[in-house]
Amino acid sequence: MPGTPQQNGVVERRNRTLMDMVRCMMTHSTLPDFLWGEALKTAAYILNQVPSKSVSKTPYELMTGKRPSLKHFHVWGCKAEVKHFNPQQKKLDMKTISGFFISYSVGSRGCRFYCPSHSTRVIESDRAIFFEDDLEIGVPTSRPVTLKEDRTFLPVPFVTLPTDIVIPVVQNNIPNVQEYDDIAAPLVIEQEPEHIQDQNVDQDDVAEVFPLRRSQRARKSTISNDFLVYLQEHEFDLHDNDPITFNEAVSCPYAPDWINAMHDELTSISDNEVWDLMELPVGCKPVGCKWVFKTKCDPSGKIERYKARLVAKGYSQRYPSC
Numbered sequence: 314m315p316g317t318p319q320q321n322g323v324v325e326r327r328n329r330t331l332m333d334m335v336r337c338m339m340t341h342s343t344l345p346d347f348l349w350g351e352a353l354k355t356a357a358y359i360l361n362q363v364p365s366k367s368v369s370k371t372p373y374e375l376m377t378g379k380r381p382s383l384k385h386f387h388v389w390g391c392k393a394e395v396k397h398f399n400p401q402q403k404k405l406d407m408k409t410i411s412g413f414f415i416s417y418s419v420g421s422r423g424c425r426f427y428c429p430s431h432s433t434r435v436i437e438s439d440r441a442i443f444f445e446d447d448l449e450i451g452v453p454t455s456r457p458v459t460l461k462e463d464r465t466f467l468p469v470p471f472v473t474l475p476t477d478i479v480i481p482v483v484q485n486n487i488p489n490v491q492e493y494d495d496i497a498a499p500l501v502i503e504q505e506p507e508h509i510q511d512q513n514v515d516q517d518d519v520a521e522v523f524p525l526r527r528s529q530r531a532r533k534s535t536i537s538n539d540f541l542v543y544l545q546e547h548e549f550d551l552h553d554n555d556p557i558t559f560n561e562a563v564s565c566p567y568a569p570d571w572i573n574a575m576h577d578e579l580t581s582i583s584d585n586e587v588w589d590l591m592e593l594p595v596g597c598k599p600v601g602c603k604w605v606f607k608t609k610c611d612p613s614g615k616i617e618r619y620k621a622r623l624v625a626k627g628y629s630q631r632y633p634s635c
Contacts, residue, residue: 342390574621
């Protein structure tokens with residue numbers, strides 16, 4: 314019935330709990346009052362993630378069957394640096410926007426932020442840095458607090474001192490004025506003639522005694538003499554007869570070199586743990602692999618090494634059908 318909140322005591326009690334939380338959050342954060350709705354949603358979200366006295370499990374766990382995680386909780390109203398998605402952002406534009414955390418997004422893993430300096434006051438993002446230990450930095454305006462102070466002036470008694478008090482005077486030995494002049498005089502250090510002579514030493518003599526340190530590395534020109542390095546690879550490739558298949562590599566005259574190159578490739582794959590050996594799932598076909606052989610030469614045409622790489626046939630992949 315209207316005017317009888319006692320008939321719906323559970324809901325009224327929950328409303329009071331929510332409003333108490335909202336009031337504390339608003340007072341502690343000093344954000345504008347029109348954000349009370351965001352604070353209310355955050356309070357309800359928190360209550361759904363924590364257990365209550367009547368039920369041992371949380372409402373979130375009763376509804377979804379999963380235990381909630383509290384790692385993504387943040388202090389309401391704390392300052393944050395938000396990275397907002399902007400397709401038209403230029404290279405010299407600011408990467409982040411200063412804002413305040415106000416609530417959690419509905420239907421996504423991001424958060425909602427209040428950014429007073431941005432054209433869109435409330436934005437959603439999942440990339441932000443929170444400053445929860447410093448809530449007072451960046452607060453737009455503080456809430457005025459009126460303090461009522463009652464001042465009571467008590468009469469101060471007038472105390473009269475006796476006139477027969479004798480204060481002893483101690484006469485110290487005051488130094489002469491000449492002693493003070495000696496102390497205040499600037500400190501002058503006489504330089505020895507040897508140091509003065511050292512200052513007049515020629516810089517060339519110093520360079521002969523202490524030679525400059527120079528790099529002992531052999532310097533190479535950045536531009537090659539034959540200019541072959543600026544051509545395309547196929548234009549100066551002197552080994553067009555590189556093997557294409559494994560059988561050609563092991564049957565050609567340079568088979569020992571290609572076998573050593575393949576052993577080096579397999580050793581590198583094993584050391585770097587490129588893949589994990591697993592059983593093939595039912596109904597799936599493996600993606601094949603092949604060897605790629607290449608003879609590497611220097612600009613003068615001499616063979617530097619034989620290179621072999623084991624690559625997967627990525628073109629044979631097929632997207633799984635639903």
